[in-house]
Amino acid sequence: MLRALNTAALGMNAQQRNVDNIANNMANASTNGYKQTRLVFHDLIYQNIQTGGQNEAEGNAAPASLQIGHGAAPVASVRDFRQGGLKQTGNNLDVAINGEGFLQIRRPDGSIAYTRDGNFNLDAEGNIVTHSGLMLEPDLNVPPEATNVRISQDGVVTAEFEGDPVGVELGQIELARFANAGGLEPIGGNLFEQTAASGPPTIATPGQDGMGYVRQGFLETSNVNIVREMTNLIEAQRAYEINSKMVTTTEDMLQIANNLKR
Numbered sequence: 001m002l003r004a005l006n007t008a009a010l011g012m013n014a015q016q017r018n019v020d021n022i023a024n025n026m027a028n029a030s031t032n033g034y035k036q037t038r039l040v041f042h043d044l045i046y047q048n049i050q051t052g053g054q055n056e057a058e059g060n061a062a063p064a065s066l067q068i069g070h071g072a073a074p075v076a077s078v079r080d081f082r083q084g085g086l087k088q089t090g091n092n093l094d095v096a097i098n099g100e101g102f103l104q105i106r107r108p109d110g111s112i113a114y115t116r117d118g119n120f121n122l123d124a125e126g127n128i129v130t131h132s133g134l135m136l137e138p139d140l141n142v143p144p145e146a147t148n149v150r151i152s153q154d155g156v157v158t159a160e161f162e163g164d165p166v167g168v169e170l171g172q173i174e175l176a177r178f179a180n181a182g183g184l185e186p187i188g189g190n191l192f193e194q195t196a197a198s199g200p201p202t203i204a205t206p207g208q209d210g211m212g213y214v215r216q217g218f219l220e221t222s223n224v225n226i227v228r229e230m231t232n233l234i235e236a237q238r239a240y241e242i243n244s245k246m247v248t249t250t251e252d253m254l255q256i257a258n259n260l261k262r
Contacts, residue, residue, distance in 0.1 A: 010071035033116030099212020101175030
């Protein structure tokens with residue numbers, strides 16, 4: 001019965017982690033480019049009490065083993081990189097990726113991070129930056145006299161000037177794609193960084209080598225399904241309650257066993 005106490009406690013801990021993950025998904029339901037996650041669980045080690053076939057000497061071999069498990073534990077969080085919805089913003093510097101790929105962001109130490117959040121603005125020097133002030137890679141600078149900025153579906157950025165409707169090409173947005181996007185490490189700020197599990201990035205212009213296209217004036221919304229998360233929350237809550245009930249039931253059984261000697 002002490003095993004049951006430990007198993008139930010592990011079950012409560014597993015469901016608490018599950019609720020923590022669901023809470024994070026729901027908290028980011030309005031976060032641009034957020035990709036929901038789910039926890040993966042596995043069962044723990046089993047104790048072999050009786051092995052199948054061990055009674056062969058008596059002529060009645062057991063057809064199956066008798067094993068007792070020791071509970072469950074979360075082992076991984078899997079991120080769902082399915083496309084979120086596209087929301088029109090009216091901001092000419094906003095871009096959404098329609099398809100695969102990540103925008104590249106240069107961090108202060110020079111390293112590159114990756115994001116699906118294309119909510120950009122201009123800094124004091126005219127550089128296209130994130131709301132945190134991090135620069136788009138490759139960097140793009142808009143002259144102060146520009147009256148408008150155009151971004152084509154294949155990522156060509158053009159500045160328009162008064163009296164010059166054709167404009168001047170400022171540069172090219174490039175996207176990154178990974179063999180295993182699920183291996184990217186989330187680091188906050190809507191950013192991911194490369195890991196050994198994700199592999200190195202493949203860099204290409206939008207629409208090339210399997211990359212998606214970019215949409216100017218749009219942002220990709222979170223792909224969190226609130227209804228599904230609410231259902232998952234109820235299931236996790238019920239599982240937690242059942243495991244807590246197992247704790248009290250086991251304590252009652254232990255109390256009964258202790259009273260037998262009286």
